[in-house]
Amino acid sequence: MESTWVPDVSPESPFSLANIPFGIVSTPDDPSPHAAIAIGSHVLDLKVISSHPKFAEIFPSLNGHHGVFSQPTLNGFAALGRSVHRAVRGSIQELLSTGTSHPEVLKDNGELRGKALIPQGSVKMHLPMSIGDYTDFYAGYHHAYAVGVMFRGPQNALQPNYTHLPVGYHGRSSSIVVSGTPVRRPQGQILLDPAADPGKPTTAPSRRLDMELELGCFIATPNEQGSPVKIQDAEQHIFGYVLLNDWSARDIQSWEYVPLGPFNSKNFASTISPWVVLAEALEPFRTRGVENETPLQEYLKEGRDDAVFDIELEVDLETPSGDVTTISATSSRHLMWSFPQMIAHHTLGGCPMRTGDLLGSGTISGPEPKQRGSLLEMSEGGKKDIMLYGMDVRRFLKDGDTVTIRGICGKSGDRVGFGDCVGRIQAARLG
Amino acid sequence: MESTWVPDVSPESPFSLANIPFGIVSTPDDPSPHAAIAIGSHVLDLKVISSHPKFAEIFPSLNGHHGVFSQPTLNGFAALGRSVHRAVRGSIQELLSTGTSHPEVLKDNGELRGKALIPQGSVKMHLPMSIGDYTDFYAGYHHAYAVGVMFRGPQNALQPNYTHLPVGYHGRSSSIVVSGTPVRRPQGQILLDPAADPGKPTTAPSRRLDMELELGCFIATPNEQGSPVKIQDAEQHIFGYVLLNDWSARDIQSWEYVPLGPFNSKNFASTISPWVVLAEALEPFRTRGVENETPLQEYLKEGRDDAVFDIELEVDLETPSGDVTTISATSSRHLMWSFPQMIAHHTLGGCPMRTGDLLGSGTISGPEPKQRGSLLEMSEGGKKDIMLYGMDVRRFLKDGDTVTIRGICGKSGDRVGFGDCVGRIQAARLG
Known part of the structure; x- marks a missing residue:
């Protein structure tokens, strides 16, 4: 797996670039539960990322579903199916890798990085899914x-x-x-x-x-x-x-x-x-x-x-x-x-x-x-x-x-x- | 129990004025599921009733919850608690009784009656509640x-x-x-x-x-x-x-x-x-x-x-x-x-x-x-x-x-x- 530009990703972290697990967080700036992924000792706030003008270009598999990461559970994202999960995970891995082809979006964008990459210690985790049965x-x-x-x-x-x-x-x-x-x-x-x-x-x-x-x-x-x-x-x-x-x-x-x-x-x-x-x-x-x-x-x-x-x-x-x-x-x-x-x-x-x-x-x-x-x-x-x-x-x-x-x-x-x-x-x- | 002015309520109907059971229907005029009660061989469409200017006066217990009968399940109504259910049932019984003090709302209002009182045979029944467990x-x-x-x-x-x-x-x-x-x-x-x-x-x-x-x-x-x-x-x-x-x-x-x-x-x-x-x-x-x-x-x-x-x-x-x-x-x-x-x-x-x-x-x-x-x-x-x-x-x-x-x-x-x-x-x- 390629390396990531995200700081403080210990080689022993369960949340390497090879993982990209999804969860529901609330953050100091946004108390309403929404989606994020974990990377090293940070979370990447996917609701914040969704508002970037290049979101549609980077996440073509989410065409028509741009609001999915603003929802309070992952059910909407889950319902899109395996091929979308695979594509979205791939897009995130690309965005976070050292050699990303979109450095201007996050890697070199201090303002968005400051908003979107949040230390895990400062977010609250919620139940990730609405569980029917x-x-x-x-x-x-x-x-x-x-x-x-x-x-x-x-x-x-x-x-x-x-x-x-x-x-x-x-x-x-x-x-x-x-x-x-x-x-x-x-x-x-x-x-x-x-x-x-x-x-x-x-x-x-x-x-x-x-x-x-x-x-x-x-x-x-x-x-x-x-x-x-x-x-x-x-x-x-x-x-x-x-x-x-x-x-x-x-x-x-x-x-x-x-x-x-x-x-x-x-x-x-x-x-x-x-x-x-x-x-x-x-x-x-x-x-x-x-x-x-x-x-x-x-x-x-x-x-x-x-x-x-x-x-x-x-x-x-x-x-x-x-x-x-x-x-x-x-x-x-x-x-x-x-x-x-x-x-x-x-x-x-x-x-x-x-x-x-x-x-x-x-x-x-x-x-x-x-x-x-x-x-x-x-x-x-x-x-x-x-x-x-x-x-x-x-x-x-x-x-x-x-x-x-x-x-x-x-x-x-x-x-x-x-x-x-x-x-x-x-x-x-x-x- | 008092008698009702609603036509065609057989004495053997399970849906007498003493009952007033709640359900979720879709109707020829409104295909989105919403609330109704059964009375004799008809349903009374509560979403239609909700739009009447005197709704707030007749249903004071629903103050602040006027949209509850437009929802696709009865969960919102159920969550209001026993005292509200009792009061709403009482208000409906009063409205449908022969001696209603509000005859102008429904009993003598042919236009609303035509819209709100619908033969049971022409509505579709849906699951009344969203069932968690x-x-x-x-x-x-x-x-x-x-x-x-x-x-x-x-x-x-x-x-x-x-x-x-x-x-x-x-x-x-x-x-x-x-x-x-x-x-x-x-x-x-x-x-x-x-x-x-x-x-x-x-x-x-x-x-x-x-x-x-x-x-x-x-x-x-x-x-x-x-x-x-x-x-x-x-x-x-x-x-x-x-x-x-x-x-x-x-x-x-x-x-x-x-x-x-x-x-x-x-x-x-x-x-x-x-x-x-x-x-x-x-x-x-x-x-x-x-x-x-x-x-x-x-x-x-x-x-x-x-x-x-x-x-x-x-x-x-x-x-x-x-x-x-x-x-x-x-x-x-x-x-x-x-x-x-x-x-x-x-x-x-x-x-x-x-x-x-x-x-x-x-x-x-x-x-x-x-x-x-x-x-x-x-x-x-x-x-x-x-x-x-x-x-x-x-x-x-x-x-x-x-x-x-x-x-x-x-x-x-x-x-x-x-x-x-x-x-x-x-x-x-x-x-």
């Missing part, structure tokens, strides 16, 4: 297996359907928040001592509050109700990816989830990272997922064996006293189902997807103990202490704990990363 | 029990949590359609012969396509994330009610639903009736629900024993040859959990509800064979023929079948009803 899958094979062993033993760890279809459930879109939003510990019905009092719930704050390391995928192009998306076409329906922390209250979950699935254990909050990494930017990092030996139904056959991405994923836990421990290091290659497979399955019966819909991968764990994507797994069902710096320990989250998920691909200088997905636990509100 | 509960006690007996026998029919909390799951809001929209039979993974081939799915059109008779409830007033709605306040968050047919593919459901709940078996379509009956209009029809002997958690205690409504509900099945059989006649009093209890439970952990969110009651069945709300129950798990007129039989739905749900309360002349909730099954689209 949110679906959470269960595609992390090692997570499904480990949790299954806990509940049903190794012989019956995976349900019979697990390797035949990407199991998923509908989540709660209203509960999705952008990184940095505090997460209030939920109260709920829990069994304080399931063994002694198997059927006697108490209403109390969750004592087994957990995180889940996931990858999220935003839909760009909708499909009509009644019209399945073929797996060969599914990739063209994807806008881009975010990190996702699907906070989970395990004690609420175990009491409520039979027979219709998780509900209040999940719907209090899910956190996403603020920058949407375009599908295009992850193309170089394709790899083979977890092998599935079960013969697949036709509609799930991809015809390629590099359908998932090798994104390095890490989880940090910061205690209220400020000690930070990296409690997990894994990769998104530990998925057994790809997002195109999830889309093909989700729409098989005709379910309509809309621009801005979010799909979660499910918790991503590797096979090794240090690669677990949830505290439930790390603590072996809440039975074992997870050691932290400062001689502290956890089995589940305490009030004041901060969980940060990070995700990055690529080599120094060409890093493609997500920006942190952060949430701090607030004490429950009773009432 | 859709949640489906399982509050119909006799349905949960009957289905439980089928799967687990009478000793374990109800799960241990059933009488402690209103069990529910997140549905798919993008799949909700307005009455009259055709419903395409979904294809999906099914086990053609579960006994012979327990783990070998086939991809095929559902052979066990079912309907579910439900009541739907729209949220008016949102709650902030992290702030539960107290049960005493829950009623004030409700906008109104619709009939809901939660179409279900039983063969897809039985294979996919473990462990995360129903997914493709439900997300292809759910149909709602077009008119939202305001919570206010159902107040006279309160009654006691199914008794729950389990001691309730504080947050679910209502302090009243008339928390559900006695709405007469019927299901008609029309075969492709045109024979119509009423296959079920039941009442919404067969719910064990009320909508305020569902709202209190749904928000207990802090889940935010937004204006326009939809809650389904779950299938409503009575204790008697003729009172079942699904074909699964009527056919005893698909084992017994349901007899129809014309010597036809069903266990599940055939292509070309039309299912109509009707709901009505009150006496002749003062009927409060919903208008039909209709869907016709189209053949599956393969691919």
Whole structure:
């Protein structure tokens, strides 16, 4: 990748010229949320850029859509489709590269540069998309297996359907928040001592509050109700990816989830990272997922064996006293189902997807103990202490704990990363 | 209730002066969707009424919100809250009553009457609300029990949590359609012969396509994330009610639903009736629900024993040859959990509800064979023929079948009803 003239782009920045992720910001000069991209330690304000007289020339793919970056969400841009995302990303990369053919627009234009290139520390990030529906899958094979062993033993760890279809459930879109939003510990019905009092719930704050390391995928192009998306076409329906922390209250979950699935254990909050990494930017990092030996139904056959991405994923836990421990290091290659497979399955019966819909991968764990994507797994069902710096320990989250998920691909200088997905636990509100 | 001057209001009409349900229409003169109410065999176009010079005087509660009936959904009106809904309904009832104090506005104003009172047959109904999230509960006690007996026998029919909390799951809001929209039979993974081939799915059109008779409830007033709605306040968050047919593919459901709940078996379509009956209009029809002997958690205690409504509900099945059989006649009093209890439970952990969110009651069945709300129950798990007129039989739905749900309360002349909730099954689209 070519170099950029933008100052202060560290070779270790997740936002290299090879990335160009899109987000929604408000800035000191413009408090109404609008679009930007991240580059190094700055954002490039795309609403400011839109007002330049040469905008139409530099972004020919946005002909007729000049207002798209002034909108408060990325839905309008996403709806324009993959070819436009690709072209716009290319135009931005050209504009920001050292050898840009339009130096007069930004590189050598101190006035516009001062307005459009803003330090990340001085902008506020907003939810990037208006999310119609949110679906959470269960595609992390090692997570499904480990949790299954806990509940049903190794012989019956995976349900019979697990390797035949990407199991998923509908989540709660209203509960999705952008990184940095505090997460209030939920109260709920829990069994304080399931063994002694198997059927006697108490209403109390969750004592087994957990995180889940996931990858999220935003839909760009909708499909009509009644019209399945073929797996060969599914990739063209994807806008881009975010990190996702699907906070989970395990004690609420175990009491409520039979027979219709998780509900209040999940719907209090899910956190996403603020920058949407375009599908295009992850193309170089394709790899083979977890092998599935079960013969697949036709509609799930991809015809390629590099359908998932090798994104390095890490989880940090910061205690209220400020000690930070990296409690997990894994990769998104530990998925057994790809997002195109999830889309093909989700729409098989005709379910309509809309621009801005979010799909979660499910918790991503590797096979090794240090690669677990949830505290439930790390603590072996809440039975074992997870050691932290400062001689502290956890089995589940305490009030004041901060969980940060990070995700990055690529080599120094060409890093493609997500920006942190952060949430701090607030004490429950009773009432 | 006073009489109305509106012509052709049959005493049997579900849309008496005691009702005044709200909907979204497009009309021959105005194709952009906007608000109306139903009265007898007409609609009253509220966008047309809004332009009358005396609108502000007649609708003082809408001060500052004169454009609310020109919007393409009822969300703006719903968000104004219960006291405004009550006042606006009262103003409309006054305007349409024989003794109206404003006869010059509509009753004696032939020109406006011609524009504003439109035969229902010449308007098109649209989805009344923009639905952010859709949640489906399982509050119909006799349905949960009957289905439980089928799967687990009478000793374990109800799960241990059933009488402690209103069990529910997140549905798919993008799949909700307005009455009259055709419903395409979904294809999906099914086990053609579960006994012979327990783990070998086939991809095929559902052979066990079912309907579910439900009541739907729209949220008016949102709650902030992290702030539960107290049960005493829950009623004030409700906008109104619709009939809901939660179409279900039983063969897809039985294979996919473990462990995360129903997914493709439900997300292809759910149909709602077009008119939202305001919570206010159902107040006279309160009654006691199914008794729950389990001691309730504080947050679910209502302090009243008339928390559900006695709405007469019927299901008609029309075969492709045109024979119509009423296959079920039941009442919404067969719910064990009320909508305020569902709202209190749904928000207990802090889940935010937004204006326009939809809650389904779950299938409503009575204790008697003729009172079942699904074909699964009527056919005893698909084992017994349901007899129809014309010597036809069903266990599940055939292509070309039309299912109509009707709901009505009150006496002749003062009927409060919903208008039909209709869907016709189209053949599956393969691919």
